[in-house]
């Protein structure tokens with residue numbers, strides 16, 4: 176039987192329990208999830224692409240059904256190269272919907288075979304976003320309820336460096 180793979184793209188700057196929850200739930204639906212960290216020249220992140228990938232790899236080191244990669248350029252080009260046809264995305268608030276709807280439609284325009292599957296965020300993680308985590312961490316707040324330990328440590332190190 177053909178393995179069903181979904182590509183879960185995002186910034187992951189840094190990965191949060193919201194992302195992790197989505198990936199784990201994605202594995203209930205798909206055989207494999209490729210977590211794809213986007214190299215986006217417009218958005219300068221707190222963490223480098225390699226740091227984001229390394230944090231994700233550490234978290235999913237024992238999960239063989241998850242691959243962590245980075246990609247540059249258009250997501251659809253990455254999908255075409257790998258022969259992937261399914262994008263996984265999370266939906267939090269209504270405010271996510273408009274943006275996601277635009278992107279999903281653009282991706283179909285560029286690559287008609289592609290489909291985007293949305294999973295609703297778990298209620299528990301509804302309010303978690305990478306940007307809020309970064310902001311709280313920047314002012315010394317405790318973010319250990321929102322991100323795993325390796326990210327807590329990485330945030331601390333990164334912010335001390337700055």
Ligand code: ADP
Pocket residue numbers: 184185186187188191192193194197263264265266267271295296297300301302303304305
């Ligand atoms: P992007 O810059 O592409 O939005 P993010 O890393 O912010 O990248 O998010 C990647 C994906 O993860 C998006 O589909 C987003 O909706 C989803 N996501 C982010 N935070 C959560 C959360 N707390 N619960 C569920 N999904 C989330």
